[in-house]
Amino acid sequence: MSSTVPSHSTRVLRVRVKDRHAVWLSQLSREVNTVWNYCNDLQTRVFERERKFLTGFDFWPYLKGCTRGDDSLNLPVQTVQETAEQYARSRRQHKRVRLAWRKSKGVRRSLGWLPFKVRTIKYAHGQIYFAGKWLSVWDSWGLGEHELRAGSFSEDSRGRWYLNVTVNMKRPPRVAPEGNAIGIDLGLKDLAVLSDGNKVEAERFYRDLEPALATAQRAGKKRRVKAIHAKIANRRQDFLHKLTTKLASRHCVICVGDVNAKALARGPHAKSVLDAGWSAMRTMLQYKCDDAGAWFLEVPEHGTTRMCNCCGAMSGPQGIAGLAVRQWACVVCGVSHHRDTNAARNILARGLAIFEEQFAAAGEAKADEAVVNEIGRHAVPVGVGHDPLVVGIPVL
Numbered sequence: 252m253s254s255t256v257p258s259h260s261t262r263v264l265r266v267r268v269k270d271r272h273a274v275w276l277s278q279l280s281r282e283v284n285t286v287w288n289y290c291n292d293l294q295t296r297v298f299e300r301e302r303k304f305l306t307g308f309d310f311w312p313y314l315k316g317c318t319r320g321d322d323s324l325n326l327p328v329q330t331v332q333e334t335a336e337q338y339a340r341s342r343r344q345h346k347r348v349r350l351a352w353r354k355s356k357g358v359r360r361s362l363g364w365l366p367f368k369v370r371t372i373k374y375a376h377g378q379i380y381f382a383g384k385w386l387s388v389w390d391s392w393g394l395g396e397h398e399l400r401a402g403s404f405s406e407d408s409r410g411r412w413y414l415n416v417t418v419n420m421k422r423p424p425r426v427a428p429e430g431n432a433i434g435i436d437l438g439l440k441d442l443a444v445l446s447d448g449n450k451v452e453a454e455r456f457y458r459d460l461e462p463a464l465a466t467a468q469r470a471g472k473k474r475r476v477k478a479i480h481a482k483i484a485n486r487r488q489d490f491l492h493k494l495t496t497k498l499a500s501r502h503c504v505i506c507v508g509d510v511n512a513k514a515l516a517r518g519p520h521a522k523s524v525l526d527a528g529w530s531a532m533r534t535m536l537q538y539k540c541d542d543a544g545a546w547f548l549e550v551p552e553h554g555t556t557r558m559c560n561c562c563g564a565m566s567g568p569q570g571i572a573g574l575a576v577r578q579w580a581c582v583v584c585g586v587s588h589h590r591d592t593n594a595a596r597n598i599l600a601r602g603l604a605i606f607e608e609q610f611a612a613a614g615e616a617k618a619d620e621a622v623v624n625e626i627g628r629h630a631v632p633v634g635v636g637h638d639p640l641v642v643g644i645p646v647l
């Protein structure tokens with residue numbers, strides 16, 4: 252067994268803060284905006300004069316003392332520091348000289364945000380202690396069972412506040428799920444088509460509620476519009492959680508095509524693409540597989556629709572005209588295919604080929620170390636954070 256497997260995994264838990272604290276949190280978040288905008292201003296001036304970029308740490312001397320004295324900020328000093336560090340991180344990430352201002356007022360107001368560091372918040376008797384105040388939350392996660400680390404308070408478009416906090420969760424005992432390897436082709440008509448022939452229909456969360464949304468928008472009912480958007484997001488989230496949990500618990504290897512959602516979202520199918528939630532689904536599969544001790548792999552899906560999974564000939568439908576073709580027969584070997592099932596099987600085959608390569612490389616490395624394993628025919632692959640898998644996975 253690999254010794255690199257951590258016994259903990261980091262998760263972000265999100266719980267709703269009770270509404271009676273919303274005003275107070277909003278006040279504090281305006282102070283965060285002040286700190287952020289100060290950093291933005293300072294960075295701009297430093298760049299103009301010295302062509303230099305400030306790190307989060309560089310801001311500290313300038314922010315010293317802003318939480319002490321009569322006219323001082325009410326923020327905990329760790330929140331001030333974390334805001335500066337986040338600023339520096341985002342600026343670097345976006346490769347900009349400066350970032351957008353955080354606005355405290357008006358229609359383009361930034362949604363409230365209050366970051367904090369490790370050991371800034373405390374939990375006791377179902378409440379969270381932050382900045383000198385005890386906050387009540389809807390504790391849907393049992394926060395008391397975890398060690399609370401860094402995180403943030405954040406506001407959604409409906410003015411509700413949430414606590415997002417990272418915790419170290421103990422991993423459940425690792426029992427690799429039994430079951431076959433599976434390939435998944437992500438699509439628009441069906442959300443996912445599996446290499447075993449099963450299909451998961453795309454739930455049309457957005458389109459289903461579009462008429463209601465349009466009515467509310469025409470009537471100028473802002474609260475109703477926001478509520479419908481939240482409903483769409485919740486339904487999608489719930490659906491994807493159930494689906495990915497099921498997949499990760501029933502398969503030892505999951506290979507998914509690397510569809511580029513961002514590129515497609517610019518095209519004519521934009522609404523459907525965003526609705527499908529491919530990225531969310533892949534993220535969920537990744538961590539659920541990690542927890543279940545299964546393997547997750549993203550596979551380049553280029554050409555998987557055209558290739559016949561029986562003989563490997565590029566005999567399938569192609570181009571825009573080929574999009575409508577659901578069923579086709581290979582002209583080389585004569586086998587008839589369902590378009591997406593065929594693609595899913597190709598994705599699975601590619602994924603397994605990548606694994607075999609990794610196993611082989613790992614095997615060679617082992618041999619070099621003269622670590623001979625006497626288990627016999629079973630290769631011992633070395634993976635990142637995973638238990639070994641017996642090679643020769645049955646392909647459907």
Ligand SMILES: [Zn+2]
Pocket residue numbers: 559560561562563564566581582583584585586
């Ligand atoms: Zn063929």
